[in-house]
Amino acid sequence: MNASSDRPVIAVDAMGGDHGPAVVVPGAVAALTPDSPFGLALYGDADAVGAELAKLGTERLPVSVVPCTQDIDMGESPAAAIRGRPDSPIVKALTDHKAGRAAAVVSAGSTGAQVAASLIVLGRLPGVDRPAIATVIPTAEGRLLLLDAGANTQCKPEHLVCFARMGAVYARELFGVAEPAVGLLNIGGEARKGNELSVAAHELLRGAGLNFKGNVEGNEFLLGPADVVVTDGFTGNNTLKLVEGIARFLVALSRRPDLADHERAAFRPVLGYLQREFSYEVAGGAMLLGVAGVSIIAHGRSSARAITNAVKVAWEQVDADLPAKVAAALA
Amino acid sequence: MNASSDRPVIAVDAMGGDHGPAVVVPGAVAALTPDSPFGLALYGDADAVGAELAKLGTERLPVSVVPCTQDIDMGESPAAAIRGRPDSPIVKALTDHKAGRAAAVVSAGSTGAQVAASLIVLGRLPGVDRPAIATVIPTAEGRLLLLDAGANTQCKPEHLVCFARMGAVYARELFGVAEPAVGLLNIGGEARKGNELSVAAHELLRGAGLNFKGNVEGNEFLLGPADVVVTDGFTGNNTLKLVEGIARFLVALSRRPDLADHERAAFRPVLGYLQREFSYEVAGGAMLLGVAGVSIIAHGRSSARAITNAVKVAWEQVDADLPAKVAAALA
Numbered sequence: 322m323n324a325s326s327d328r329p330v331i332a333v334d335a336m337g338g339d340h341g342p343a344v345v346v347p348g349a350v351a352a353l354t355p356d357s358p359f360g361l362a363l364y365g366d367a368d369a370v371g372a373e374l375a376k377l378g379t380e381r382l383p384v385s386v387v388p389c390t391q392d393i394d395m396g397e398s399p400a401a402a403i404r405g406r407p408d409s410p411i412v413k414a415l416t417d418h419k420a421g422r423a424a425a426v427v428s429a430g431s432t433g434a435q436v437a438a439s440l441i442v443l444g445r446l447p448g449v450d451r452p453a454i455a456t457v458i459p460t461a462e463g464r465l466l467l468l469d470a471g472a473n474t475q476c477k478p479e480h481l482v483c484f485a486r487m488g489a490v491y492a493r494e495l496f497g498v499a500e501p502a503v504g505l506l507n508i509g510g511e512a513r514k515g516n517e518l519s520v521a522a523h524e525l526l527r528g529a530g531l532n533f534k535g536n537v538e539g540n541e542f543l544l545g546p547a548d549v550v551v552t553d554g555f556t557g558n559n560t561l562k563l564v565e566g567i568a569r570f571l572v573a574l575s576r577r578p579d580l581a582d583h584e585r586a587a588f589r590p591v592l593g594y595l596q597r598e599f600s601y602e603v604a605g606g607a608m609l610l611g612v613a614g615v616s617i618i619a620h621g622r623s624s625a626r627a628i629t630n631a632v633k634v635a636w637e638q639v640d641a642d643l644p645a646k647v648a649a650a651l652a
Numbered sequence: 653m654n655a656s657s658d659r660p661v662i663a664v665d666a667m668g669g670d671h672g673p674a675v676v677v678p679g680a681v682a683a684l685t686p687d688s689p690f691g692l693a694l695y696g697d698a699d700a701v702g703a704e705l706a707k708l709g710t711e712r713l714p715v716s717v718v719p720c721t722q723d724i725d726m727g728e729s730p731a732a733a734i735r736g737r738p739d740s741p742i743v744k745a746l747t748d749h750k751a752g753r754a755a756a757v758v759s760a761g762s763t764g765a766q767v768a769a770s771l772i773v774l775g776r777l778p779g780v781d782r783p784a785i786a787t788v789i790p791t792a793e794g795r796l797l798l799l800d801a802g803a804n805t806q807c808k809p810e811h812l813v814c815f816a817r818m819g820a821v822y823a824r825e826l827f828g829v830a831e832p833a834v835g836l837l838n839i840g841g842e843a844r845k846g847n848e849l850s851v852a853a854h855e856l857l858r859g860a861g862l863n864f865k866g867n868v869e870g871n872e873f874l875l876g877p878a879d880v881v882v883t884d885g886f887t888g889n890n891t892l893k894l895v896e897g898i899a900r901f902l903v904a905l906s907r908r909p910d911l912a913d914h915e916r917a918a919f920r921p922v923l924g925y926l927q928r929e930f931s932y933e934v935a936g937g938a939m940l941l942g943v944a945g946v947s948i949i950a951h952g953r954s955s956a957r958a959i960t961n962a963v964k965v966a967w968e969q970v971d972a973d974l975p976a977k978v979a980a981a982l983a
Contacts, residue, residue, distance in 0.1 A: 461904035461908070508893070519886070539895075541900070542897055543897055543901035558870075559839055559890070560894060562870030562873075566871035566872060566874055569871060569875060570791075570792055577792070580925065591915065591918050591919055594905075594915045
């Protein structure tokens, strides 16, 4: 255990997710090698986390435990829960990130608590009124960044412009696209189509100095019509969940009694391919863009592999100095 | 040509859709037999429609042509276009429906024009503030009715309650479900989740005397979580288009160069199954629920088979006396 060396440390909420330390600890540790450019700090119950670490060979790896004595209780209002639980893993990890003792935070715990705690503890970047959840969606052509995927259920047109600017920085820095194409998720191709929000946002996006490609419709969304697709958090979260549901739908179909034998047999490799290339495990996590730090939101159902990828995603953002670049673009 | 017999007549806009009379005329006529309980009236350019009819053997079928001399130009505002084009197929067909000379209208033309013309010519049923586009979505378990699929991009909570009442009547009469389960499309399971509209609508739906099952999330939507799923027209249209896009996504995937040979081969029967069971052609059309009549909205890309099914759907609704039953439920 030598996370006290000079390398940056990624703080991981070891208690989060449906499976807790038994999955998070081995998943996070699998992202490390003895000469990793970053170390890990695992936040949680010292006994539970220590027991999982003891099962792994971590002597030469840069990993430490930060004991926490509290839990977040989401029965309370998020703000009250967070202010009353300074020694819970998510609040303590974010506090250490704010103080410079950690370079990023990863959690598979409650998304609502993580968003609220990130806003309260890290604060917003200058120029950001509403941080957004951004999530990488694999498409038939590659990938796109969808935002807001659920942080803000009510948005104003100018919020969507801010989402577009932040998403464009992400796509430039992490997808390596020089001038990312930005699309507005909408229900028609013409500028006047949509609801009040999307019509007004379309107009603002046209004048925002971005590489704005216009409206993107649901039936082309998974073909990869743009590098960045913006919408309000209600529409974005519904869209993300519909996309996540495709695999469940195909699994259910593959069990229908009306299938011919050759059709039933064919579903297996198709589902295997989707699982391999399009699972949430590959993307590794969503992130909260617009806060003063790196806050990675892993899926509540995360497998060890998904946690591994979420830690790698956190490091990529730290390595790219993403929050500073988002701040510079919004200044 | 004996549509002047006693049987009810379904009015078809023969000029609508991407392919016009060449597809609509044979598609509609294929819904007929010499002893059909209904006849067809084909509205459109007499020469163009007559030429298509002449290619078919229609001597013993109850089909007639209603010549129209105008077109709808959607460059204008819909209301102006409709009021200025009384002899366009959609306006003339709806006018004849209103006057009792036709029992229903089917069009694959502009959805916006059909919705506007239906509202203007047929009017609303008593108790209906906002008619909604309802569309049948095939699910892994069966089917559900989604509304509003695009007529009202801005909704109030009480509109969603009206959509639920209308949808429940449809599901009872045409799905044959005694007490249809109603769900609210939302981004979380709990009552307090969602945007302002969905939180308020959840509360109203709980007290509406319906078989309300609570919130339905996108990742379970295609599994068939309820018989009727209600949402605003923006969310509903985006949802419908995302579902329509699944097939396009899978087709694009099946062409990716990274596929193994056995994976590529497997896509074909899976896509064939989806095409056979889940195509819009099977459902045959959306409908405008809440107007004083039967107005069936066929897909703009409709094939002849889709038009055939849309005509059959129209007849089912006429035969079930659906508008009167919706009106009774809302009285």
